[in-house]
Amino acid sequence: QVHLVESGGGLVQTGGSLRLSCAASGHAFADYYLAWFRQAPGKERDFVASISGSGASTNHATSVAGRFTISRDNAKNTVYLQMNSLKPEDTAVYYCAATTGGRINLPQSYYYWGQGTQVIVSS
DSSP: OOEEEEEOOEEEETTOOEEEEEEEESSOGGGSEEEEEEEOTTSOEEEEEEEOSSSOOEEEOTTTTTTEEEEEETTTTEEEEEEOSOOGGGOEEEEEEEESSSOTTOGGGOSEEOOOEEEEEEO
């Protein structure tokens, strides 16, 4: 069992930066693949980025590649999403999620989810 709690969302202007954090409780944190997804009002939940248990392998959606970076600190049981050069279209609720396998870019592959943190990018 893994409990996930996101933080770090807020209101930022276009071109600004935010760093999201997701703290996990439970054991064997390093056994889990972690990911960030986002969901804008009226839209589906979209893959943003994922990271392997060791942190050696990462994937980023095309829409955020070069602007967002996922990382993790297994000693702190925390995964991060550094978001730079933010755009209004990045506005969404951001969720972190954990899984031990499956298609890492699909939300149905993930067993555990946080409650989400709101990011609003003003133009």
